[in-house]
Amino acid sequence: MDDLAHRKQHPNYLLIWAYLFILTIVEVAVAFLSHIPRNLLLLALVFLAVWKAGLVALFFMHLKFESNRLRILAAAPLPLALILVLAVITEFRW
């Protein structure tokens, strides 16, 4: 029962939920502010979405508390995804 005696300290999940909730409201509000230049709007929305996704991955999926090996494994597809999207963009941008 030693394991139970030294219970894991869980992160404050409700605080993360509050962050996600507020960020979603901010996102919707930003999206409907029509006077923001389009590119800035796009950048702001992507930034907010990545922030929210990061919170889910770090705290709900516990990547913040995992070993470096598992973090590398989890992050491995991200550069590949970026390459794929950038390669696709070159189809019509350059």
Add this chain to the structure above:
Amino acid sequence: MAHVAVMEPPVAAEHGAGVYNEKLGMWIFLGSEVMFFTALIGSYIILRFGAPGEWARPGVVLNVPITAFNTFLLICSSVSMVKAYAAVVDGDQQKLKLWLLLTILAGASFVGVQVYEYTHLVHRGFLPSGIREGSELAELVAQGTIPEATASIYGSTFYIMTGFHGFHVTCGVVSMIWVYLKALRGGYSATDYRGVEVIGLYWHFVDLVWIILFTIVYLV
């Protein structure tokens, strides 16, 4: 007597990522899922930004308030999932069952709202093939509020991306019911909670994908 040859590894097995097999398998699967959704999102990007004209503004065709509510539902389900995980780690069986049940209900509600959204959109004339002639949205096309040139790729990319995501949520709900039934029989404990942790990883990933999709499909 038959002799069965067994492959012996040339060196002793290593610890690898330092996690149990099911968890490692789920992370590798999620890696493949990242590429799956990137392919869909990549296609969407080229179709949208390479299109010969603007797309409809956010909120003109799609119902943003109801989808924002659905996003909220999915975020809540992620919290209830992680609370179920915390409960089983702490050995609290009652809370594990309660939080798992809430996660199932929130996930099923998400799919229900999505079905309602689809029905409503089809009723208004938004189809995977474009805008239906004679529908409410066809009038907006005639007025120029919805660009005609991009209406059909808008429909097809919208239904493909959100449809595949909805399919993932449905698979998650079905799997979660299985985990819940096992939890009812006392199948998980503070010393072995593998099933709860692994389904949790999948569930949070589906939430994470929705966060991205909600932004790029509904708000941009």
